[in-house]
Amino acid sequence: MAPLSHYLILSAILFSIGVLGVLVRRNAIVVFMSVEIMLNAVNISLIAFDRNMNLHDGQIFSFMVMCVAAAEVSVGLAIIISLFRNKPTVNLDEFNILKW
Amino acid sequence: MLLKLTWLIPLYPLIGSIINGFFGLKLGKRLVGLIAAGSVALSFITTLLVFLGFLLLPEDQHVFEQVLFTWMSAGDFNVDFGFQIDPLSLTMMSFVTGVGFLIHVYSIGYMHEEYSFYRFFAYLNLFMFAMLLLVMGNNFLIMFIGWEGVGCCSYFLIGYYFEKKSACDAGTKAFIVNRVGDFAFLLAVMYIFNIFGTIDYTEVFHAAPEKLIYGGEAVTIITLLLFIGATGKSAQIPLYTWLPDAMEGPTPVSALIHAATMVTAGVFMVVRSSALFNLAPGTMMVVAFIGAGTAIFAATIGMTQYDIKRVLAYSTCSQIGYMFLACGVGAYTAAIFHMVTHAFFKACLFLGSGSVIHGVHGEQDMRKMGGLKKYMPVTYGTFLISTLAIAGIPPLSGFFSKDEVLYHSLTDGNIILWGMGISAALLTGFYMFRLVFMTFHGESRVDPHVHPHESPKIMTMPLVILAGLAVGGGLLGIPLIHGWHILHNWLEPVLHFDLASALQHSEHMLHEAGKHAPSWDHLLLPKEHNVGLELFLMLFSVIIAVTGISAAYIFYVRKPELPGRLTEGQWGYEIVKNKYMVDELYDETIVKPTIEGSKFLWKSADAQGIDGAVNGVAKTIGWFSEKARVFQSGFVRNYALFIVIGFIGLMIIAF
Numbered sequence: 001m002a003p004l005s006h007y008l009i010l011s012a013i014l015f016s017i018g019v020l021g022v023l024v025r026r027n028a029i030v031v032f033m034s035v036e037i038m039l040n041a042v043n044i045s046l047i048a049f050d051r052n053m054n055l056h057d058g059q060i061f062s063f064m065v066m067c068v069a070a071a072e073v074s075v076g077l078a079i080i081i082s083l084f085r086n087k088p089t090v091n092l093d094e095f096n097i098l099k100w
Numbered sequence: 101m102l103l104k105l106t107w108l109i110p111l112y113p114l115i116g117s118i119i120n121g122f123f124g125l126k127l128g129k130r131l132v133g134l135i136a137a138g139s140v141a142l143s144f145i146t147t148l149l150v151f152l153g154f155l156l157l158p159e160d161q162h163v164f165e166q167v168l169f170t171w172m173s174a175g176d177f178n179v180d181f182g183f184q185i186d187p188l189s190l191t192m193m194s195f196v197t198g199v200g201f202l203i204h205v206y207s208i209g210y211m212h213e214e215y216s217f218y219r220f221f222a223y224l225n226l227f228m229f230a231m232l233l234l235v236m237g238n239n240f241l242i243m244f245i246g247w248e249g250v251g252c253c254s255y256f257l258i259g260y261y262f263e264k265k266s267a268c269d270a271g272t273k274a275f276i277v278n279r280v281g282d283f284a285f286l287l288a289v290m291y292i293f294n295i296f297g298t299i300d301y302t303e304v305f306h307a308a309p310e311k312l313i314y315g316g317e318a319v320t321i322i323t324l325l326l327f328i329g330a331t332g333k334s335a336q337i338p339l340y341t342w343l344p345d346a347m348e349g350p351t352p353v354s355a356l357i358h359a360a361t362m363v364t365a366g367v368f369m370v371v372r373s374s375a376l377f378n379l380a381p382g383t384m385m386v387v388a389f390i391g392a393g394t395a396i397f398a399a400t401i402g403m404t405q406y407d408i409k410r411v412l413a414y415s416t417c418s419q420i421g422y423m424f425l426a427c428g429v430g431a432y433t434a435a436i437f438h439m440v441t442h443a444f445f446k447a448c449l450f451l452g453s454g455s456v457i458h459g460v461h462g463e464q465d466m467r468k469m470g471g472l473k474k475y476m477p478v479t480y481g482t483f484l485i486s487t488l489a490i491a492g493i494p495p496l497s498g499f500f501s502k503d504e505v506l507y508h509s510l511t512d513g514n515i516i517l518w519g520m521g522i523s524a525a526l527l528t529g530f531y532m533f534r535l536v537f538m539t540f541h542g543e544s545r546v547d548p549h550v551h552p553h554e555s556p557k558i559m560t561m562p563l564v565i566l567a568g569l570a571v572g573g574g575l576l577g578i579p580l581i582h583g584w585h586i587l588h589n590w591l592e593p594v595l596h597f598d599l600a601s602a603l604q605h606s607e608h609m610l611h612e613a614g615k616h617a618p619s620w621d622h623l624l625l626p627k628e629h630n631v632g633l634e635l636f637l638m639l640f641s642v643i644i645a646v647t648g649i650s651a652a653y654i655f656y657v658r659k660p661e662l663p664g665r666l667t668e669g670q671w672g673y674e675i676v677k678n679k680y681m682v683d684e685l686y687d688e689t690i691v692k693p694t695i696e697g698s699k700f701l702w703k704s705a706d707a708q709g710i711d712g713a714v715n716g717v718a719k720t721i722g723w724f725s726e727k728a729r730v731f732q733s734g735f736v737r738n739y740a741l742f743i744v745i746g747f748i749g750l751m752i753i754a755f
Contacts, residue, residue, distance in 0.1 A: 022740050031737075096734030 007048030014041035028080050028090040035076075039069045102153025106166045106183050109146050109193065110232035112139040117225035124218020133208035136221035140204050140228055144197040151190055162186060162593035163302065165238050176297060184238035184301060188436070188594045191587075192235035192368055195440050199360045199447050200228050202562035206451050207352040209558035210458060220260060220350065227253035231361050235368060240289045240299040243369065247285065247333065250362045251278045257357060258349040270345035277342040281332015285369075288325035291318070305375035309602035312379050313609050314620065323376050323383040327390075330366030334420050336394045341683055343417055347409040351454030354409060359416050359450050360443040367423040367439055371432045371595070378430065378597045388428025388513055392520035395421030397680075399527035403534065404677040407464050408453045411535050415490065416446060418524055422505050425521055431508030432595050433577070433588045438505055440587075441497035441573040445486040448566035452483035455555040455563065456539060460546055466535065471544035475552040478560040480540050482567035487536050489570040491529040492645045494638075497573030503641055504579060507634050511627065525641055529648025537656035579634060600624055 014037055021034025043062040050058025084090055116139030124132050154164060167182035183189075204224065211220050230249025237243045251274075259271030289299060295311055295318060296304050312319040330336070335343035346358050357363070370377060370387065377384060395418045402414035419442050426435035457464055459476050473480045489496035492503065502525065510518035546552055554560070578584040603624070607617040655663050667673040675681065731742070 019740075019744055023737055023744070092735065092737060095736075098736060098739075099732045099734035 004048055004052045008045055011041045011045035011048065014038075014044065026091050026093055028083065028092055031092065032073075032076050032080065036069060036073070039065055039072075102149045102156070103164050103166070103185060105146050105153075106150055106164075106185055106236070107168055109143050109150065109197070110229050110236065112142045112146070113225040113228035113232070115139060117222050117229060120218050120225060121222035124222060127218065129212065129217045132218045132221050136225050137201065137204040137208060139225060140197060140201045143228065143232070144194075144201050147190075147193045147197050150185060151194065154185055154190060165302070167238070171241075177293070179239060179241050179299065181242065182238040183236040183242075185236070186594050187590045188368075188371065189235050191436060191440065191591070193232065195443050196231050196235060196361050197228070199443050199566070200231075200356060202565055203352050203356040203360070203447060203451065206355075206454070206559050206562040207350075209556050210352055210454055211350060220257075223253050223256045223260070224353070224356070227257070227357060227362070231365075234365055238301055240292060240301070240304075243372075244282075244286065244289060247329075247365065247369075248282065250357070250365060251275065251282065251333070254278075254346070254353075254357050254362055257353040258346045260349055260353070264348070267348040270342075270348040274342040274346050277339050278332045281329045281339055281366075284325045284332070285329025288322050288329065291322050291325065295322075301372070305373075308375045308379060309598075309605045312376070312606075314379050314603055314606040315381050316379075316606070319376060319379045320382050323373070323380040324386065326369060326373055326376070327383060327387055330369050330424075331390065332366075333369075334363050334366030334424070335417050336366070336390055336421060336424060337397060340394060340398065340417050341686060344410050344413040344679070347407070347413050351409065351450060351457060354413070355447045355450030355454065358413065359446040363416060363420055364423065364439045364443070367420065367427060367435055370424070370427045371435055374427075374432050374595055375597065377427070378599070379602060384428050384430065386428070388425050388509070388517055391421045391424025391426075391428055392509070392517050392524070393421070394418065395425060395524035396520050396527065397421075399524045399531060400676050401679050402531040403527060404673065406466050408456065408466050408469070408535065408539060409450070409464055411466075411531060412446070412449055412453060415449075415528070415532065418528065419446065419490070421524070422502060422521065425509055425513075425517060426505040429508050429513035429517065431505065431512060433585070433591050434501065434504040434508050436591060437577045437587050438501035440576065441489070441501040441570070444566055444573045445489040445496075445498055445570035448482055448486040448563060448570055449490070451559070451563055451566065452479050452486065455479040455559055456483075458555050458559070459552045461550050463547070463550070466538040468545055468547060469539045470542045470546065471540070472546070472552055473540040476554040478554060479563065482560075482563040483540070484536060485567045486570045487532045489573075491532050491649060492525055492641055493649075494642060495571075495574060497570050497576075499638075499642070500574035500577050500579060503634075503638050504577060506641055507579075507637050510637065511630065511633070522641060522644055526644045526648045529645040530652045533649045533652035534656050537652060541657055542660060579638075 018034045018036075018038030018041060021037065022031050025031050025034065043065050046058040046062045046065070050056065050062075080090055083095060087094055116135050119135055120127070120132050127135070157164065164185040165182055166185070167180045169181050171179045171181040173179075204221075207220070207224065211217055214220060227250060230246045230253055232246070234243055234246025234250060237246060255271045255275040258274050259268050261267045262271075292304060293299050296307055298304060308319075328339075332339045343358060343363065347354055349358070377387070398414040398417035398421065402411050402418065405411045405414065419438070423435040423438050423442070426432070426438060455476065456469065456472060456479060459472065459479070460469060463469065485496065489498035492499045494500075506518060506521045506525070509521050576587045578586075603620045607620075610617040678684075731738075
């Protein structure tokens with residue numbers, strides 16, 4: 001069985017990819033997917049700790065995260081659709097009104 | 101106790117002023133006039149009752165004080181709000197309320213076409229209130245309230261026609277020029293408190309000989325400051341320039357405030373403080389010379405003016421100069437005597453000029469009058485009587501009072517003062533009759549569209565009464581016969597001054613200070629009342645007055661073309677006609693530098709310094725905000741980046 005550190009490194013790499021994706025990508029859908037990657041990176045580390053310490057809290061917590069992620073998807077996609085209805089694009093460079 | 105009514109005297113006009121001021125527009129002109137004149141009439145009647153009560157006092161009691169309440173009390177500084185009734189204040193109160201009442205009645209007729217009739221009467225009543233406070237107060241601070249109050253009302257009333265720029269300017273000028281004097285007056289009051297620890301008349305004057313050295317520095321400074329205050333209010337050199345301009349106000353105001361009452365407040369103040377002035381021979385000399393100087397100076401300007409009211413204004417300056425001349429030589433009775441008679445004849449003259457102006461529909465230029473004698477006989481008659489009185493023709497009142505002033509200026513003063521006084525008397529006869537001849541005699545130069553008419557009864561009645569007083573006022577001070585000078589006997593208790601004991605005190609104080617007292621023996625030589633000299637001076641001044649009148653007759657009736665020919669191209673005449681350029685001089689030396697200095701302060705200190713600091717703070721904050729707003733780009737991505745940076749930063753700090 002692979003040691004805990006491997007899982008954590010995988011989790012950290014995935015999380016960093018997610019963060020980078022959020023920061024650098026312009027397409028709202030891809031940004032959204034990057035957010036999902038970050039959530040799931042966290043899930044990996046939760047499960048890894050869970051297995052390593054023989055507890056079950058981590059599994060329950062990761063379900064919790066999935067639920068939140070599912071809810072987020074529904075809200076997020078709704079936002080993206082309404083964005084698309086306002087402007088015929090989902091390029092985030094076109095949306096900079098979040099400052100008033 | 102009739103004396104207990106004292107406090108009501110100033111209260112009536114105050115109530116009248118409040119009623120008229122707040123509800124006047126709704127009351128209607130009839131009622132407003134009734135309230136205004138009625139309140140002053142009540143004051144007059146009460147004054148007479150108090151007068152009676154005072155006469156009933158025991159022989160040896162010469163002063164009655166009524167303290168209403170303690171006005172302020174701070175440490176050693178205690179001021180009572182109280183009134184002092186003594187012969188001097190009673191004299192002032194009687195003629196202030198009496199003449200004031202007549203002028204109120206006259207005003208009802210004169211102002212009846214004015215829209216803001218009520219405003220006029222509210223101010224006029226307020227003036228009466230302030231003037232009564234001024235003369236009745238029992239300490240310097242009450243006098244100061246009255247002093248400021250009359251100045252304020254004078255400002256209101258000069259600027260009564262506030263839609264006219266010249267009237268506004270004149271009001272402002274009067275206010276500011278008076279302020280210079282008021283400042284000096286206030287300094288004097290502070291100095292008095294500093295030395296005496298009180299500002300109550302009785303206490304100060306009683307302690308004066310014991311605390312002040314005769315001719316010493318302190319008393320000289322106090323009296324000089326008081327006198328500067330008096331020059332402001334009483335329109336003497338160098339602060340007289342406001343009075344001629346004050347003629348912008350309605351004519352009854354000129355009669356009441358700028359001839360009969362307010363402008364004599366300075367004289368009253370000097371007489372009231374005679375206990376201090378007597379100790380300051382240096383100041384007395386200044387007072388006498390300023391008075392005599394103003395008398396002659398204003399008279400020369402008066403000869404060249406064409407505005408009927410301005411001539412009278414300069415005449416007022418000149419006559420008040422006589423009063424100060426009398427004060428300066430220590431003849432306080434003569435000063436008060438001339439003040440009373442002047443109030444009668446000058447009020448009559450001003451009201452007469454108002455009647456003339458009324459009759460020719462607002463024309464004030466004497467070159468556009470002439471021949472009005474047959475249109476307004478009552479005005480003419482009363483005007484002529486008053487003019488004879490002011491010129492000093494016996495047996496009218498002005499003759500007695502002016503001669504008393506001149507007599508004392510020679511016996512108690514010196515020949516220079518007398519010479520100045522008698523020259524001014526010559527000029528008085530000339531310019532007053534110039535006024536009469538140009539206005540009432542000769543060919544009519546009135547605009548053909550204007551039909552001159554006599555004024556209504558309500559205006560002529562006060563004229564007749566005042567003319568009667570101008571005739572009979574001289575009886576107050578019959579000269580020559582010892583003991584017949586009623587005013588002198590009456591005022592004696594107030595003006596009594598024991599020079600010998602004052603000098604003794606001074607000597608004592610100087611010895612204690614280790615200084616040697618100068619010899620004052622010559623001051624104590626008894627003075628003879630020289631009846632022969634007085635008689636001679638009387639005769640002389642009558643001749644002088646007649647000379648002046650005859651000159652005016654030749655110049656303005658017999659040969660009306662003569663003045664023009666004589667003055668043509670004379671630079672001297674031009675200077676006098678332009679009032680010696682004093683206004684221009686003040687403009688250049690005081691007004692303009694002040695304005696320029698203010699402009700400099702406005703542009704450099706205010707606009708750059710203060711505004712610069714305020715705007716600078718705003719600009720700095722704005723600059724920082726400009727930099728900070730870059731962070732709020734509106735892109736979600738950027739915000740996320742900050743979160744990440746923040747997180748990394750926290751991690752770095754944590755480990």
